[in-house]
Amino acid sequence: MKPKVYIARPISKRVEEYIGEHCDYKKWQGEGSIPLDVLMEEIKNVEGVLVQHAPITNELLEQAPHLKIVSNSAVSYDSFDLEAMKQYHVLGTHTPVVLDETVADLAFSLMLATARRVPELNNFVKQGKWDTQTKSQQLFGVDVHHATMGIIGVGRIGEKIARRAKFGFEMDVLYNSRTPKLELEEKYGIVYSELETLLKKSDFVVLIVPLTPETHHLMGEKQFKQMKGNAILINCARGAVVDEEALIRALETGEIRGAGLDVFEQELVSPENPLLQMEQVVALPHIGSATEQTRAAMLMQAAENLVAVVTGGVPQNVVKELQGLLGKWA
Numbered sequence: 449m450k451p452k453v454y455i456a457r458p459i460s461k462r463v464e465e466y467i468g469e470h471c472d473y474k475k476w477q478g479e480g481s482i483p484l485d486v487l488m489e490e491i492k493n494v495e496g497v498l499v500q501h502a503p504i505t506n507e508l509l510e511q512a513p514h515l516k517i518v519s520n521s522a523v524s525y526d527s528f529d530l531e532a533m534k535q536y537h538v539l540g541t542h543t544p545v546v547l548d549e550t551v552a553d554l555a556f557s558l559m560l561a562t563a564r565r566v567p568e569l570n571n572f573v574k575q576g577k578w579d580t581q582t583k584s585q586q587l588f589g590v591d592v593h594h595a596t597m598g599i600i601g602v603g604r605i606g607e608k609i610a611r612r613a614k615f616g617f618e619m620d621v622l623y624n625s626r627t628p629k630l631e632l633e634e635k636y637g638i639v640y641s642e643l644e645t646l647l648k649k650s651d652f653v654v655l656i657v658p659l660t661p662e663t664h665h666l667m668g669e670k671q672f673k674q675m676k677g678n679a680i681l682i683n684c685a686r687g688a689v690v691d692e693e694a695l696i697r698a699l700e701t702g703e704i705r706g707a708g709l710d711v712f713e714q715e716l717v718s719p720e721n722p723l724l725q726m727e728q729v730v731a732l733p734h735i736g737s738a739t740e741q742t743r744a745a746m747l748m749q750a751a752e753n754l755v756a757v758v759t760g761g762v763p764q765n766v767v768k769e770l771q772g773l774l775g776k777w778a
């Protein structure tokens with residue numbers, strides 16, 4: 449008999465066929481994200497579940513006595529209650545590496561769009577405001593090339609951003625992380641910097657850290673005051689790495705020039721959020737990895753992790769905090 453699994457998000461035919469070869473599966477067929485009560489009901493009798501960002505809580509795991517794996521089709525796993533997963537011996541896997549270049553591209557899209565005011569000026573032209581009265585200074589942005597970038601979190605994705613910055617845009621790159629990255633310093637000529645110094649020197653501050661208790665509101669009132677008045681914040685990490693109230697104040701008072709945001713403290717972001725009313729903010733709906741090619745690769749990687757565990761194999765991408773559980777299933 450094939451092991452039972454549940455697929456809690458839409459998947460391609462190819463991935464569905466792959467899972468079907470190895471597992472007896474059921475899938476979420478509704479619109480949008482699966483409601484939690486439905487997920488809880490559906491995983492009561494399965495050994496594995498494929499999700500994207502669904503909260504994996506103690507309450508949910510309590511209801512799923514046969515569950516061996518939660519395979520997340522995303523690199524981050526701040527939605528996992530890691531302690532509960534350890535307690536219930538449920539492995540968690542994610543999809544690192546395959547999305548790195550795509551997320552790095554998005555970070556640059558946001559930087560260029562914010563610095564050169566692309567969405568604002570696109571509207572300006574389309575609304576017929578470009579006329580003989582337009583003064584060229586009205587259209588000025590700031591340069592990205594040869595500016596200083598400060599990257600907070602030079603991991604897999606941060607490295608790809610650093611490479612683009614150094615070799616594509618000839619920028620000076622500072623970085624901050626808890627441990628120095630000597631290999632990357634040598635490879636790309638990037639320079640370690642304490643957070644305060646990085647904020648004081650950077651024209652673009654790029655956030656690409658995981659959301660953890662340590663990084664929650666890493667950027668707050670004090671940090672915005674330390675940034676240059678002409679600096680731009682780019683957040684491709686998680687909304688809650690930034691204290692959004694403090695960001696709104698910093699933008700309203702002109703403490704910083706602008707922000708490019710792919711993520712928000714509350715997603716879906718409310719249309720009432722003041723950030724959405726500001727010309728100097730470029731806002732995107734959490735699309736860091738959202739290209740056809742990358743999402744297909746992530747889903748296949750997530751499916752392979754799922755199938756590996758429920759068929760008694762070893763998955764490639766167990767999150768580091770849960771690697772101690774591996775011996776239980778291998």
Ligand SMILES: NC(=O)C1=CN([C@@H]2O[C@H](COP(=O)(O)OP(=O)(O)OC[C@H]3O[C@@H](n4cnc5c(N)ncnc54)[C@H](OP(=O)(O)O)[C@@H]3O)[C@@H](O)[C@H]2O)C=CC1
Pocket residue numbers: 523524525544545547551600601602603604605606624625626627628656657658659662663684685686710711734735736737
């Ligand atoms: N917008 C989007 O759609 C996407 C967003 N992301 C976000 O990007 C994050 C990073 O992904 P990825 O590069 O794969 O992750 P990695 O784990 O490879 O890199 C994270 C880096 O952050 C550093 N870091 C961790 N904690 C801190 C801290 N307290 N202060 C400073 N640096 C810290 C780590 O270095 P050290 O341990 O030395 O501190 C590490 O180098 C994801 O967790 C996710 O939240 C990812 C994909 C898409």
Ligand SMILES: O=CC(=O)O
Pocket residue numbers: 521522523524525547736737
């Ligand atoms: O936010 C996206 C992810 O992969 O993490």
